[in-house]
Amino acid sequence: MSKSETDxxxxxxGDGTCSYYKxxxxxxxxxxxxxxxxxxxxxxxxxxxxxxxxSNTFRLADLGCSVGPNTFLHVQNLLEAIKHxxxxxxxxxxxxxxxxxxxxxxxxxxxxxxxNLPQERQYFAAGVPGSFYDRLFPESFLHFVYCSISLHWxxxxxxxxxxxxxxxxxxxxxxxxxxxxEVVKAYASQFAMDMENFLKARSKELVPGGMMVIISQGxxxxxxxxxxxxxxxxxxxxxxxxxxxxxxxxxxAQVDSFNLPFYAASPEEMKEIVERNGCFNIEKMxxxxxxxxLKGRINVPEWVVHVRAAMEESFSKHFGGEVTDxxxxxLTKKLTEFSDxxxxxxxxxxxLLVVLRRK
Amino acid sequence: MSKSETDxxxxxxGDGTCSYYKxxxxxxxxxxxxxxxxxxxxxxxxxxxxxxxxSNTFRLADLGCSVGPNTFLHVQNLLEAIKHxxxxxxxxxxxxxxxxxxxxxxxxxxxxxxxNLPQERQYFAAGVPGSFYDRLFPESFLHFVYCSISLHWxxxxxxxxxxxxxxxxxxxxxxxxxxxxEVVKAYASQFAMDMENFLKARSKELVPGGMMVIISQGxxxxxxxxxxxxxxxxxxxxxxxxxxxxxxxxxxAQVDSFNLPFYAASPEEMKEIVERNGCFNIEKMxxxxxxxxLKGRINVPEWVVHVRAAMEESFSKHFGGEVTDxxxxxLTKKLTEFSDxxxxxxxxxxxLLVVLRRK
Numbered sequence: 001m002s003k004s005e006t007d008x009x010x011x012x013x014g015d016g017t018c019s020y021y022k023x024x025x026x027x028x029x030x031x032x033x034x035x036x037x038x039x040x041x042x043x044x045x046x047x048x049x050x051x052x053x054x055s056n057t058f059r060l061a062d063l064g065c066s067v068g069p070n071t072f073l074h075v076q077n078l079l080e081a082i083k084h085x086x087x088x089x090x091x092x093x094x095x096x097x098x099x100x101x102x103x104x105x106x107x108x109x110x111x112x113x114x115x116n117l118p119q120e121r122q123y124f125a126a127g128v129p130g131s132f133y134d135r136l137f138p139e140s141f142l143h144f145v146y147c148s149i150s151l152h153w154x155x156x157x158x159x160x161x162x163x164x165x166x167x168x169x170x171x172x173x174x175x176x177x178x179x180x181x182e183v184v185k186a187y188a189s190q191f192a193m194d195m196e197n198f199l200k201a202r203s204k205e206l207v208p209g210g211m212m213v214i215i216s217q218g219x220x221x222x223x224x225x226x227x228x229x230x231x232x233x234x235x236x237x238x239x240x241x242x243x244x245x246x247x248x249x250x251x252x253a254q255v256d257s258f259n260l261p262f263y264a265a266s267p268e269e270m271k272e273i274v275e276r277n278g279c280f281n282i283e284k285m286x287x288x289x290x291x292x293x294l295k296g297r298i299n300v301p302e303w304v305v306h307v308r309a310a311m312e313e314s315f316s317k318h319f320g321g322e323v324t325d326x327x328x329x330x331l332t333k334k335l336t337e338f339s340d341x342x343x344x345x346x347x348x349x350x351x352l353l354v355v356l357r358r359k
Numbered sequence: 360m361s362k363s364e365t366d367x368x369x370x371x372x373g374d375g376t377c378s379y380y381k382x383x384x385x386x387x388x389x390x391x392x393x394x395x396x397x398x399x400x401x402x403x404x405x406x407x408x409x410x411x412x413x414s415n416t417f418r419l420a421d422l423g424c425s426v427g428p429n430t431f432l433h434v435q436n437l438l439e440a441i442k443h444x445x446x447x448x449x450x451x452x453x454x455x456x457x458x459x460x461x462x463x464x465x466x467x468x469x470x471x472x473x474x475n476l477p478q479e480r481q482y483f484a485a486g487v488p489g490s491f492y493d494r495l496f497p498e499s500f501l502h503f504v505y506c507s508i509s510l511h512w513x514x515x516x517x518x519x520x521x522x523x524x525x526x527x528x529x530x531x532x533x534x535x536x537x538x539x540x541e542v543v544k545a546y547a548s549q550f551a552m553d554m555e556n557f558l559k560a561r562s563k564e565l566v567p568g569g570m571m572v573i574i575s576q577g578x579x580x581x582x583x584x585x586x587x588x589x590x591x592x593x594x595x596x597x598x599x600x601x602x603x604x605x606x607x608x609x610x611x612a613q614v615d616s617f618n619l620p621f622y623a624a625s626p627e628e629m630k631e632i633v634e635r636n637g638c639f640n641i642e643k644m645x646x647x648x649x650x651x652x653l654k655g656r657i658n659v660p661e662w663v664v665h666v667r668a669a670m671e672e673s674f675s676k677h678f679g680g681e682v683t684d685x686x687x688x689x690l691t692k693k694l695t696e697f698s699d700x701x702x703x704x705x706x707x708x709x710x711l712l713v714v715l716r717r718k
Contacts, residue, residue, distance in 0.1 A: 126487045128486075140414045
């Protein structure tokens with residue numbers, strides 16, 4: 001319906017060695033952590049008896065689906081939980097037909113997504129290109145929305161962080177980690193605005209009683225992003241880039257004009273935004289451990305490969321491929337060098353799970 | 360729901376010089392020829408008063424949409440005619456929301472399609488990867504189906520034409536043009552089977568009263584394909600390939616094992632298949648002139664560029680890129696050499712327009 005924006009940077013397309021398709025099992029495991037919680041919520045809160053299901057078809061959308069394969073696994077898990085609930089409620093195995101909509105930005109690699117659709121799937125599949133900060137579907141069309149590891153990507157950078165005359169100017173850093181309070185505020189208000197648009201669009205698209213599950217990068221109430229492992233990584237990215245400025249590999253202006261549009265909200269913030277929207281009941285709002293594998297000492301090179309597969313495009317678009325290669329090499333070295341410090345940083349409750357139900 | 364088949368060869372992807380995106384205005388003009396007839400049918404036969412429209416959303420699918428831009432123009436034209444009819448019937452400009460589904464095979468270049476979606480479109484867009492000879496949508500989901508210049512591509516080659524021991528073996532030719540009657544019959548029965556599957560799937564997906572417009576390569580009742588300009592082109596393709604066999608550029612076995620899965624039905628044949636299915640009323644079934652520009656002498660090189668953009672993939676998959684280049688060069692030369700003969704061939708009523716309404 002309207003021009004799509006450049007929200008999340010697209011992940012690395014195709015299914016080659018460096019692709020997101022091959023390097024997204026961290027993301028998968030993060031989402032798996034909360035699988036049981038989601039299943040529980042579906043079993044408890046999805047009520048088919050009050051859900052308007054036209055033509056016997058249940059419609060689900062994965063917003064920010066990327067290229068797979070995670071999206072297929074999550075969709076499969078969700079459908080199983082949904083079917084199970086249906087069978088429980090009606091004591092029948094005569095379940096509705098399912099239609100699944102895979103959404104991401106138009107520049108997402110939908111060709112890879114479509115060519116990897118499970119052949120034996122039990123649902124009708126469609127791809128929906130567009131920004132999820134806008135309307136994507138007709139009114140009262142969807143019964144279930146899933147949005148995993150995507151909503152921490154802002155629709156755009158807050159203007160002020162690029163304005164040299166603003167107190168929110170963020171020169172010499174690529175993120176609000178360790179930045180002045182004004183920068184953090186500029187990011188936070190952009191997130192709030194995006195989230196409001198997201199909820200407004202979804203409130204139109206979901207039927208009454210329809211459910212929405214959001215999994216997002218989060219942060220405990222009152223904590224600073226610099227206290228987190230992720231924050232330390234962003235700091236090391238900034239430091240690596242500033243080293244490259246000193247060595248004249250990139251210009252200072254290039255670094256000043258680059259910022260990652262990434263924001264991790266606290267449950268408190270999220271709750272306030274949802275309540276202000278007013279169309280949804282909050283069924284669950286909790287922080288989780290991102291993944292069981294994070295219990296041990298972090299494997300820096302492996303971690304960086306995953307971060308890169310998800311974020312590379314933002315960097316290479318701004319700095320070009322060579323600088324990006326160099327940056328991620330330096331990042332790996334820096335994180336390895338400071339790995340003792342990294343280990344002391346907080347990493348536990350950083351995965352925000354939100355379960356909403358359309359009033 | 361099931362493994363997709365290799366129906367129509369995908370058109371040349373991307374939007375480069377040789378792409379279908381840039382070389383499909385013949386196809387567009389062919390479809391434009393029948394635009395007025397379709398508008399008339401919509402005005403006369405689409406009856407919103409008896410059409411079940413849930414949630415105030417009208418759903419349209421373009422099956423075999425390719426990569427654009429034609430699909431966007433056709434969809435726009437159809438929506439205008441549909442809106443016009445709605446306004447006429449209800450004397451209101453409060454029209455429903457529109458949702459448009461662009462379908463093609465999974466190997467179609469959906470990335471190009473999605474990146475060229477009109478930004479100011481007045482509809483929600485989605486892509487649906489899969490063979491239209493199978494189910495693509497839930498039951499009673501669609502109100503309008505459009506399938507343009509696609510259904511003459513068979514879902515697969517008839518097995519018998521590749522079987523040396525069969526009387527329908529088609530060695531030395533790449534099409535049923537000038538072939539023994541058994542070959543024509545094998546093609547015809549594959550077409551009938553495909554069309555039956557197509558109608559069966561659509562009869563489930565369309566709501567009662569829903570309309571379907573098919574534009575396809577056709578042929579007047581009782582005419583042979585060798586009498587047509589297109590047939591002459593296929594013959595020249597076969598001859599060019601056999602020349603290349605003599606010059607040992609390709610092997611005879613390679614040519615024998617290649618056949619274009621392309622079938623043009625007569626109105627009589629089509630009518631019989633639709634009636635056998637029994638779920639649709641035939642609102643219109645007529646042959647049209649493919650395009651006004653064909654009145655003058657044919658511009659062979661321009662024609663071949665268009666044929667190539669639509670068919671190249673079939674050839675290059677089988678013969679490789681170099682042989683395909685050589686083949687199309689030779690085809691241009693041969694058609695130019697025999698252009699007097701080409702001009703005598705039939706080209707008028709070769710575009711079949713079928714308008715159906717779900718009972």
